[in-house]
Amino acid sequence: MNHLLVLPILLPLFTGAFLLLFNEKASSHKRVCSTAATLLLLPLSAWLIAVAGQGQFLTYALGDWPAPFGIVLVLDRLSALMVMITAVLASAAMIYAIRGDDARGRNFHALFQFQIAGLNGAFLTGDLFNLYVFFEILLIASYALLLHGSGRERTSAGLHYVLLNLLGSSLFLIAVGTLYGLLGTLNMADLARRITQVNPVDAPLIAAAGGLLLLVFALKAALLPLYFWLPRAYAGATAPVAALFAVMTKMGVYSILRVYTLLFGPEAGELAQLAPPLLWPLALATLALGSVGALAAKQLQELVAYLVLVSVGLLLAGLSLGRTESIAACLYYLIHTTWITGGLFLLSDLLARQRGDTGSALVAGPPLNAPLLLSGLFFFGAVSIAGLPPLSGFLGKVLILRSATLPEARWLWPVLLLSSLGLIIALSRAGSTVFWRTQAVEPTHRKVDGWRVFAVAFLMSGSVILVVIAKPLTRYLDQAAEQMMSPGAYIEAVLQETPP
Amino acid sequence: MELLFAITLGVLTTSGLYLMLRGRTFPVVLGITLITYAVNLFLFAMGRLITGAPTIIGPDRDYTDPLPQALVLTAIVISFAMTAFVLVLSIKALSELGNDHVDGADR
Numbered sequence: 001m002n003h004l005l006v007l008p009i010l011l012p013l014f015t016g017a018f019l020l021l022f023n024e025k026a027s028s029h030k031r032v033c034s035t036a037a038t039l040l041l042l043p044l045s046a047w048l049i050a051v052a053g054q055g056q057f058l059t060y061a062l063g064d065w066p067a068p069f070g071i072v073l074v075l076d077r078l079s080a081l082m083v084m085i086t087a088v089l090a091s092a093a094m095i096y097a098i099r100g101d102d103a104r105g106r107n108f109h110a111l112f113q114f115q116i117a118g119l120n121g122a123f124l125t126g127d128l129f130n131l132y133v134f135f136e137i138l139l140i141a142s143y144a145l146l147l148h149g150s151g152r153e154r155t156s157a158g159l160h161y162v163l164l165n166l167l168g169s170s171l172f173l174i175a176v177g178t179l180y181g182l183l184g185t186l187n188m189a190d191l192a193r194r195i196t197q198v199n200p201v202d203a204p205l206i207a208a209a210g211g212l213l214l215l216v217f218a219l220k221a222a223l224l225p226l227y228f229w230l231p232r233a234y235a236g237a238t239a240p241v242a243a244l245f246a247v248m249t250k251m252g253v254y255s256i257l258r259v260y261t262l263l264f265g266p267e268a269g270e271l272a273q274l275a276p277p278l279l280w281p282l283a284l285a286t287l288a289l290g291s292v293g294a295l296a297a298k299q300l301q302e303l304v305a306y307l308v309l310v311s312v313g314l315l316l317a318g319l320s321l322g323r324t325e326s327i328a329a330c331l332y333y334l335i336h337t338t339w340i341t342g343g344l345f346l347l348s349d350l351l352a353r354q355r356g357d358t359g360s361a362l363v364a365g366p367p368l369n370a371p372l373l374l375s376g377l378f379f380f381g382a383v384s385i386a387g388l389p390p391l392s393g394f395l396g397k398v399l400i401l402r403s404a405t406l407p408e409a410r411w412l413w414p415v416l417l418l419s420s421l422g423l424i425i426a427l428s429r430a431g432s433t434v435f436w437r438t439q440a441v442e443p444t445h446r447k448v449d450g451w452r453v454f455a456v457a458f459l460m461s462g463s464v465i466l467v468v469i470a471k472p473l474t475r476y477l478d479q480a481a482e483q484m485m486s487p488g489a490y491i492e493a494v495l496q497e498t499p500p
Numbered sequence: 501m502e503l504l505f506a507i508t509l510g511v512l513t514t515s516g517l518y519l520m521l522r523g524r525t526f527p528v529v530l531g532i533t534l535i536t537y538a539v540n541l542f543l544f545a546m547g548r549l550i551t552g553a554p555t556i557i558g559p560d561r562d563y564t565d566p567l568p569q570a571l572v573l574t575a576i577v578i579s580f581a582m583t584a585f586v587l588v589l590s591i592k593a594l595s596e597l598g599n600d601h602v603d604g605a606d607r
Binding site: 129133136140143145150152155156158159160162163166167169170173174176177178180181186 | 520525528532535536539542543545546547548567568573574575578579581582585586589590592593596597602603604
């Protein structure tokens, strides 16, 4: 048993608890400690990717209780990938935050670390109830982070976010309870095995529990009827927090992918294919409405929040195609969109700082101090997220379009292409307003902070790297998708391993 | 006993849902609380309702499933913390926004 597997959870958890011991304000010691812990996740996640890339499943039985009885952590290609995405995003958000945003409220660093612990735990766990617990950890950290910096707008957006998620958690528990009552286990691999042999009388109840889980995950992912909390919450959050939240919706997407390939996957008999018929129309509608929202956005940060929605719609539409190639394509797009929307959240804050009272509102403001640098970054991010060649957004969208076969492709192609057109219009309108339609007044003479620019550029450069390493990366993702589509190996690895 | 239990759960959940759909934060928080009560009882019932049996497998053949009780304990702690948080948040919203409407403004 390799204890390194539990480190992505324990490291931020202990760092967060340690940071709570000191006074509430952000001091330089706390910054160093928190940043070091966040950056340490990078080599750790690289190691996880290297291990998972060899195709083996790494399991870690907590407290040495064997699999269906105790809680297990399971590392496969997908969870390693998600931990890596989080580590990169969190590092950039942390670098941005220590330039001053962390001092706008109390205990920022501890909360940030707890949020990362919750995310990593949710990605690595192999137990459904444990998934709920990690969801709660990351949610309660996110409630407090969302309110970081205070302000009327944040409080009122935060209230909606908290209440909705509390209801979501209750539904999650009902679903978990139903599954336990009928199947007598909470280990996801064990659940998957028992669902294949389920008594037909119980099948409708299990389907109901599966539907409830889908509802909860769709709320986290912000799918159509459940997304109205997102734009206000994300537009209101402090920039590094909003950037870290870019991975929160992907958390919902990950859970949908995990549960509906493993529990209700191709081998689940009459319970297979529970999610796709529901997801498909809603995901397409989210994709379309997200771009409409982007066109109507009055603020830069709100625009980026709608970009998150568009990406969720596209990801879930791609996943509900249910083919190995489409899952691999979606994973590629998932990496791209998480990093770039995170970068754009940071960039829009960087711009708002330059524009004085105008802030991030999309109206004519004072000229910027470093127009070439900032507009260059914005142009790069816009090209990438809208899906124009040669950056990763283009490649991701092409991969998803190519993986669609005929009956579905007839819907996916027009909706995706039209929403991309909407995004190009929205982004070019926003860009020309911010950079060209300036009032004839003196620039605000605020210096552009070098480290903040570095954090933005760090995330944006991911777009180039994803294209450069596209070949080995897509090979890894293809294998990850194959792992997802044949859950047999996962189940065997979790249940039959005898701890040494 | 099962019937009584089920009716209790139903009443708690419907009252909770009704209160959650109200416009003021206090009834909404009460609604959330009722729903979490219902959920905790539901989780508890998923180990089946057995009276007078130990929660460990001993020489007796009768035993109660201990796992749902452990789950309920976790769920109680979490829902308690969340309720406390949402109460504080509502008070903060009341003082910052000047009213107790969930949207932050009376329509």
